[in-house]
Amino acid sequence: MRRNLIFFLVLLAACSQKSAEENIDSSAEKEQAYIRAIEGEDEELDPEIIKRGEVLIAYSDCATCHKSDKRAKGPAFQDISKRYPIKEVYIDLLARKVISGGTGSWGSPVMSPHPDLKEEDARAMASYILSLKE
Template identity: 50%
Template sequence: MKLKYLLFGVALIGLTSFSDDNLDIKYTTTSKITNTVFQASDGEKLIAKSDCIGCHKLDKKLIGPSYLEIAKKYPQTDKNVAYLTGKIIKGGSGVWGAIPMSAHASLKKDDAKSMAIYILSLKK
């Protein structure tokens, strides 16, 4: 019985060591059509690690608007980047409905700016 568990463990380790996953390139994807590599922006990575995903999605309204709705409403200008950076840090309410967005006061201004630039870059 112990031999079976030992062989199972060795087989499992062997199979997982041959996987195609490259853990160092966590946010990189490759297009199979053109073989082009797309690297996620700093803003996208920060959003993925934050609590933003609890209220916002890329293309669907949850509690707050989708990132695409925000990008559609605000053109990518320095004024709008500064405005959204402030909204991310200070929070706010009334623009998209009655439910307020919580403040993220511990977030660095440069990080919030990267997030705002990423969101506004989604406009099609």
């Protein structure tokens, strides 16, 4: 009887451990599927431009949908920085997306367009966002 109980407890411990590991695996997989990191070497960013991007973002409406480290209506800026390597092409791509708005690259919510934003300013904002990469 005692032996059965011990056996049962060991089995229970083994099972709960396994399911904890599975949970970690599947949340890591989910994160990977959400981030969809693009391979590529990071290039140096100009600290002046990063600073300007940060200020421009603070004075724009970005915070109504974006947080730095948490998903809101829009993806977390840190998640965006994990997807794109720091390269001119991606800074261009993101700057154009901020100006035109759009959907589909992080799910179904829609980013409003910012047609009055100068391309240079949108690029500074994109540079700041990519600089959040650890």
